[in-house]
Amino acid sequence: MRVVSFGRTMLRALVYASIVAVMAFPIYWLVLTSLKPQRLTQTRPPTYWTDQLSLGAYERLLADPDIQHFFINSLAVAILATITTVSLGSLAAYSISRTHLSYRVRRGLLVWILLTRIFPPIVIAIPFFTIMRSAGLADTVLGLAIAHVSVTLPFVIWLLLGFFQEVPNELERAAMLDGCSMWRRFWQVNLPLVMPGIAVTSIFAFIISWNEYLFAAVLTSFNAQTLPVAIASFIGERRLEWTTMAALGTLMLMPVMVVALLVQRYIVRGLTFGAVKE
Amino acid sequence: MATVELRGVRKVFGRVEALATVDVRVEDRSFTCLVGPSGSGKSTLLNIVAGLESLSEGQVFLDGTDITRQAPAERDIAMVFQSYALYPHMSVFDNMAFGLKVRKTPSDVVRQRVEEAASLLQLSDLLDRKPRQLSGGQRQRVALGRAITRHPKVFLLDEPLSNLDAQLRFQTRVELKLLFERIGGTVIYVTHDQSEAMTLADQVVVLDKGRIQQMGAPMTIYEQPSNVFVARFLGSPAMNVISGRVARSDGDGLRLVAGALTTDLPGERLPDVPAGGVDVLVGIRPELISVAPAGHLTWNARLRLVESLGAQDLLYLDDEGQSLVAAGPSGLGAALGRGDVSFDVRPEAIHLFHPESGDAIGVRHRTSAAPWTIARPMEPDPSSGTTDQEERS
Numbered sequence: 213m214r215v216v217s218f219g220r221t222m223l224r225a226l227v228y229a230s231i232v233a234v235m236a237f238p239i240y241w242l243v244l245t246s247l248k249p250q251r252l253t254q255t256r257p258p259t260y261w262t263d264q265l266s267l268g269a270y271e272r273l274l275a276d277p278d279i280q281h282f283f284i285n286s287l288a289v290a291i292l293a294t295i296t297t298v299s300l301g302s303l304a305a306y307s308i309s310r311t312h313l314s315y316r317v318r319r320g321l322l323v324w325i326l327l328t329r330i331f332p333p334i335v336i337a338i339p340f341f342t343i344m345r346s347a348g349l350a351d352t353v354l355g356l357a358i359a360h361v362s363v364t365l366p367f368v369i370w371l372l373l374g375f376f377q378e379v380p381n382e383l384e385r386a387a388m389l390d391g392c393s394m395w396r397r398f399w400q401v402n403l404p405l406v407m408p409g410i411a412v413t414s415i416f417a418f419i420i421s422w423n424e425y426l427f428a429a430v431l432t433s434f435n436a437q438t439l440p441v442a443i444a445s446f447i448g449e450r451r452l453e454w455t456t457m458a459a460l461g462t463l464m465l466m467p468v469m470v471v472a473l474l475v476q477r478y479i480v481r482g483l484t485f486g487a488v489k490e
Numbered sequence: 491m492a493t494v495e496l497r498g499v500r501k502v503f504g505r506v507e508a509l510a511t512v513d514v515r516v517e518d519r520s521f522t523c524l525v526g527p528s529g530s531g532k533s534t535l536l537n538i539v540a541g542l543e544s545l546s547e548g549q550v551f552l553d554g555t556d557i558t559r560q561a562p563a564e565r566d567i568a569m570v571f572q573s574y575a576l577y578p579h580m581s582v583f584d585n586m587a588f589g590l591k592v593r594k595t596p597s598d599v600v601r602q603r604v605e606e607a608a609s610l611l612q613l614s615d616l617l618d619r620k621p622r623q624l625s626g627g628q629r630q631r632v633a634l635g636r637a638i639t640r641h642p643k644v645f646l647l648d649e650p651l652s653n654l655d656a657q658l659r660f661q662t663r664v665e666l667k668l669l670f671e672r673i674g675g676t677v678i679y680v681t682h683d684q685s686e687a688m689t690l691a692d693q694v695v696v697l698d699k700g701r702i703q704q705m706g707a708p709m710t711i712y713e714q715p716s717n718v719f720v721a722r723f724l725g726s727p728a729m730n731v732i733s734g735r736v737a738r739s740d741g742d743g744l745r746l747v748a749g750a751l752t753t754d755l756p757g758e759r760l761p762d763v764p765a766g767g768v769d770v771l772v773g774i775r776p777e778l779i780s781v782a783p784a785g786h787l788t789w790n791a792r793l794r795l796v797e798s799l800g801a802q803d804l805l806y807l808d809d810e811g812q813s814l815v816a817a818g819p820s821g822l823g824a825a826l827g828r829g830d831v832s833f834d835v836r837p838e839a840i841h842l843f844h845p846e847s848g849d850a851i852g853v854r855h856r857t858s859a860a861p862w863t864i865a866r867p868m869e870p871d872p873s874s875g876t877t878d879q880e881e882r883s
C-alpha cells in the first residue's frame with residue numbers, strides 16, 4: 213500500500229474535474245442552447261445561464277412528422293447495420309482466429325480487410341450511389357445500412373479478433389472432443405466468452421452508423437434520410453435555427469446514451485479484457 | 491474393448507520433426523504412460539490420437555478400425571488437458587454434462603451419469619459452482635469428471651497433475667490409479683515426471699526428440715534400459731554413467747576398469763571384445779552401490795558430499811576423477827564422514843553402453859537382491875534399511 217498525500221489527491225481530483233469539464237461542456241452548451249430563446253443564442257458575451265428556458269423547440273420537433281420519420285430512419289439504419297456488422301464480424305473474427313493460416317496469408321487477409329478503410333469515404337460514396345441506384349436500393353433504409361456495414365465491418369472484425377484470440381485454444385479442442393460441430397463451438401463455447409467484445413463492438417457500430425453523415429447525404433433524399441442530414445438541412449439559406457438544431461442534436465444524443473448505459477457493464481469489462489489474467 | 495495402435499506415425503511442423511515414425515500399441519484397459527523431456531513430442535502424439543492434430547504420415551487405429559481421417563468428434567475419445575480447459579461460463583454440472591448433451595443423450599441419463607461421476611470424484615457439493623470458484627485440485631477433478639461421464643473408449647490425459655502442488659499431486663496420483671482400475675478404461679497418460687510413469691503405468695513409452703527410445707513394463711525399462719538416455723531418465727536419483735574399458739582377461743573372462751572400480755565380468759556379457767579391449771560407458775544405479783569405511787569393501791574412493799533426503803542419504807563419491815552417486819540408508823553419511831571410503835558394486839548391477847551411440851551393449855540379466863543384503867558392514871539402524879530396494883528384489 214502506498215500512502216497518497218492529501219495534496220496529491222487534490223491535484224488528481226482537479227485534473228479529473230478539468231477533463232470532465234472539457235468533455236461535458238459542449239453537451240451542456242448544446243442542451244442549454246436547445247432550451248434558450250433563439251435571440252439569446254448569439255449574444256456577445258455568450259449567455260452561460262438564463263432562466264428563460266422553454267421546451268418549445270422540442271415540442272415543435274416531436275410533433276413534426278418529418279422529424280419522426282427521420283428519427284425512425286436513423287434508428288432502423290443503425291440497428292440494421294449493427295446487427296449485420298456484429299453477426300458477420302463475429303463469424304469472420306472467429307474463423308480467422310481458429311483457422312490455421314500461415315502468418316503471411318493471415319496478415320494479408322487482415323490488411324486487406326482494413327484496406328477498404330484507407331480510401332476517403334467520398335471516393336467510395338460515388339460508386340456506392342450508382343450501385344445502389346442500379347440495385348434499386350437508392351434512398352432505402354436497407355441501402356444505407358449496407359453502406360454503413362462497409363464502414364463498420366472492418367473495424368469490428370479487427371476488434372473482435374482480439375477477443376476471440378483471448379479464448380484459449382484448448383477450450384476449442386475440448387469442445388471438439390465433446391462432439392461439437394464448428395457452428396456449436398462458435399455459438400455455445402466462444403460466443404458466451406466474447407460477450408464483452410460483442411457489447412463493445414455493437415455500441416461502436418451503432419454510434420458510427422447513427423452519426424454517419426456523408427453516405428446518408430449522398431445515398432438518401434427523403435424516404436431513408438437520417439437525422440444528421442436533417443440537422444444539416446436546418447442550416448438554411450435564410451437563417452440558422454440554432455435552438456431547433458440544438459434540440460435535434462440533444463434528441464440525437466439520447467439513444468446513444470441509453471445504449472451506452474445499458475451495456476456499460478460490458479464495456480468496462482471489454483476495455484480491460486485480457487489486461488488481467490484470470 | 492478399446493485398443494489403440496499407431497503405425498508409422500510421423501509429424502512434421504514446418505522444419506521441426508515432432509515425431510519420427512512412431513509405432514505404439516496400447517492394449518484394452520491398460521494404462522500407458524508417455525514420458526520424455528519437454529519438446530519430445532508427447533503432446534503431439536496425444537493430439538494425434540485425439541484427432542486434434544493431423545499427421546504427416548502413418549495411420550491410427552482404434553479397435554482395429556482406421557480412424558486416421560476421422561474428426562475428433564467422431565472418435566469416442568475423451569481428453570483431460572493440462573490447463574483443464576473447463577468452460578468458464580458453465581457450471582460444474584454443465585461442464586460435465588456438455589459432451590452428453592451435444593450427443594443428444596436423454597436428460598435423465600445425463601443427470602444420472604453426472605451424479606455418478608460427481609460422487610466418484612467427490613464433486614457432488616460443487617455441481618452448481620462455476621470453474622473460477624474452484625481450487626486447482628477441484629478443477630482437475632471436474633476435468634476428469636467431464637471425461638468420465640461420457641464413458642469413452644479411450645482416456646487421454648496430458649500432464650493432468652502438473653498444476654498441482656507436490657503433496658496433492660502425490661495423493662491424486664494414487665486416486666487416479668484406483669479410479670481407472672475401477673472404471674476399467676484404456677488410458678494414455680502424458681507426463682514428464684518419471685516417478686508418475688513408474689507408479690501408474692502398465693506400459694511406459696519413453697520418447698526423446700520425437701523418437702521412441704524404449705517401450706515396455708516400467709520395471710523392465712528400469713532394469714533393462716536400452717540406452718543411456720532411458721537409463722538416466724527413469725529412476726531417481728539418476729543412474730551413474732562413467733566411462734570405462736573392457737578387455738579380455740585370462741580365458742573366457744572379461745575385465746572392466748572404470749577408475750578404481752575393477753571387476754571381472756563373465757565372458758558372455760560382452761561377446762566379440764577385440765584383443766586390445768573396448769571403451770564403454772558404465773551405468774550403475776545409485777541404490778546398488780554399497781559404501782563403507784575405507785578398507786571394508788573392494789574399491790576405494792573419496793566421499794566429497796553427503797545429501798540427506800530424510801529416508802535416504804545421497805553420497806557423492808569421487809572415483810579417480812569420475813563422480814558416482816550412491817544412495818544409502820539415512821545416517822550412513824554421518825557415520826562415514828568425509829574422506830576415504832570404500833565401495834562395492836555387484837557385477838550384475840553393471841550396465842554397459844556404447845560410448846558413442848549410448849545404446850546398451852552386451853547381455854545383462856535381471857538385477858536381483860539389493861546391496862544391503864550382501865554387504866552390511868555398518869548398518870546404522872536395521873529398520874531404516876527397509877527401503878523400496880528390498881521390495882524390488
Ligand SMILES: Nc1ncnc2c1ncn2[C@@H]1O[C@H](COP(=O)(O)OP(=O)(O)OP(=O)(O)O)[C@@H](O)[C@H]1O
Binds near residue numbers: 528
Ligand atoms: N503447432 C506447432 N507448430 C510448430 N511446432 C510445434 C507445434 N506443436 C509442437 N511443435 C514442436 O514439436 C515438438 C514437440 O512438441 P510437443 O508439444 O509434442 O512436446 P511435449 O513433449 O508435449 O513437451 P512438453 O513436455 O513441454 O509439453 C517441439 O519441438 C515443438 O516445438
Ligand SMILES: [Mg+2]
Binds near residue numbers: 532533534
Ligand atoms: Mg506437452
